[in-house]
Amino acid sequence: MKILGIDTSCDDTCISLVEIRNSKFEIRSNVVSSQVKLHAKYGGVYPSLAKREHRRNLAPVLKKALEEARLLNSKFKNQNAKIDAIGVTVGPGLEPCLWQGVNFAKDLAKKLKRPLIPVNHIEAHIVANFISSNFQFPISNFQTVLPAACLVVSGGHTQLVLMKGIGKYKLIGETRDDAAGECFDKVARILGLGYPGGPAIDEQAAKFKILNLKFKIVLPRPMIYQKNYDFSFSGLKTAVLYDFRSRSPKIQKSKIYIQEMAKEVQQAIIDVLIKKTIRAAKNYKAKTIILGGGVAASEELRRQFQKTCLTLHVKQLVPPKNLCTDNAVMVAMTAYFHRKEKFNLPEIKANANLKI
Numbered sequence: 001m002k003i004l005g006i007d008t009s010c011d012d013t014c015i016s017l018v019e020i021r022n023s024k025f026e027i028r029s030n031v032v033s034s035q036v037k038l039h040a041k042y043g044g045v046y047p048s049l050a051k052r053e054h055r056r057n058l059a060p061v062l063k064k065a066l067e068e069a070r071l072l073n074s075k076f077k078n079q080n081a082k083i084d085a086i087g088v089t090v091g092p093g094l095e096p097c098l099w100q101g102v103n104f105a106k107d108l109a110k111k112l113k114r115p116l117i118p119v120n121h122i123e124a125h126i127v128a129n130f131i132s133s134n135f136q137f138p139i140s141n142f143q144t145v146l147p148a149a150c151l152v153v154s155g156g157h158t159q160l161v162l163m164k165g166i167g168k169y170k171l172i173g174e175t176r177d178d179a180a181g182e183c184f185d186k187v188a189r190i191l192g193l194g195y196p197g198g199p200a201i202d203e204q205a206a207k208f209k210i211l212n213l214k215f216k217i218v219l220p221r222p223m224i225y226q227k228n229y230d231f232s233f234s235g236l237k238t239a240v241l242y243d244f245r246s247r248s249p250k251i252q253k254s255k256i257y258i259q260e261m262a263k264e265v266q267q268a269i270i271d272v273l274i275k276k277t278i279r280a281a282k283n284y285k286a287k288t289i290i291l292g293g294g295v296a297a298s299e300e301l302r303r304q305f306q307k308t309c310l311t312l313h314v315k316q317l318v319p320p321k322n323l324c325t326d327n328a329v330m331v332a333m334t335a336y337f338h339r340k341e342k343f344n345l346p347e348i349k350a351n352a353n354l355k356i
Contacts, residue, residue, distance in 0.1 A: 004086045005332030008101030009093030009121045011035040011045045013057040016328035017069035029068035033057045043189045047096045054100035087335025090118040091354030098350035117335040118348050122356045125292030126150045128330035129317040145288040149281040154293030155181035160229045166337045169356045173229025183233035187240050204262035219268045288315040297324040
């Protein structure tokens with residue numbers, strides 16, 4: 001069975017072809033057209049520009065994905081015999097961007113006379129864990145890790161989800177304001193590190209050496225001791241801004257100051273994420289902790305989560321880095337699990353605020 005996945009939830013145009021054979025996933029193609037350079041000067045994603053770029057990129061990205069999967073013939077009309085279903089992200093995300101992918105997928109489904117399966121972007125980030133680093137995973141194996149406490153940390157989302165099975169989710173915590181990824185972006189902007197903020201903060205934090213501790217920066221860990229599973233990172237960003245403004249222009253541009261601040265911001269966010277996730281795993285008796293989303297590509301976050309899980313003898317799953325950030329592989333995989341459900345094509349719509 002071959003499933004085409006399409007994702008335009010934010011600023012990446014993503015199309016992938018996944019084949020399921022002998023109860024294993026095989027990625028035939030995974031194409032991502034990034035708009036990072038386009039949006040960098042704005043310090044974040046500019047929705048109208050992203051929409052325009054998706055419209056421009058979808059057809060070429062589809063062609064490239066089919067070429068990589070060795071499915072593209074001289075006559076595209078023959079492809080309906082080779083693709084069994086299409087999965088598309090319908091939310092959450094930026095609504096103008098989502099609609100580009102949804103409308104493109106609808107037209108394609110009509111042309112190929114194949115079913116279209118709507119996919120929740122948060123669920124897709126979770127499902128991305130059920131494929132190993134060699135791009136194959138026995139589909140039946142994932143049941144052994146449930147129930148699981150799933151932490152999805154992407155640009156606009158920080159959520160804790162209890163997973164008991166595909167389609168069986170309970171949202172137990174989420175951010176009340178800025179998500180972790182948004183906090184990284186805003187802090188990076190304050191420090192003059194550019195966009196996207198997560199990788200920039202990671203890079204500077206990795207350069208920091210404890211011997212360079214000069215400014216003794218201490219930032220708050222918002223809501224870390226509250227018994228709920230919610231998050232809040234707007235206050236952390238504000239604390240960085242106040243500290244930054246209190247420094248002289250010379251210190252603001254100091255490499256040591258920037259590295260120390262990046263390290264403290266990174267650690268503050270990691271401390272909160274780990275504390276809340278571990279508490280949820282214990283209280284809900286989860287067998288596994290699952291990470292997902294672009295922030296989960298952070299080496300330091302992965303390392304500290306792994307260390308904590310080993311200490312507590314809890315299983316941990318985290319996707320390969322290229323499946324943490326937005327991609328269409330996870331969309332196609334999620335569509336596979338929902339393939340037996342019936343969806344009415346005209347009723348499939350984008351929903352920017354879709355909940356899991």
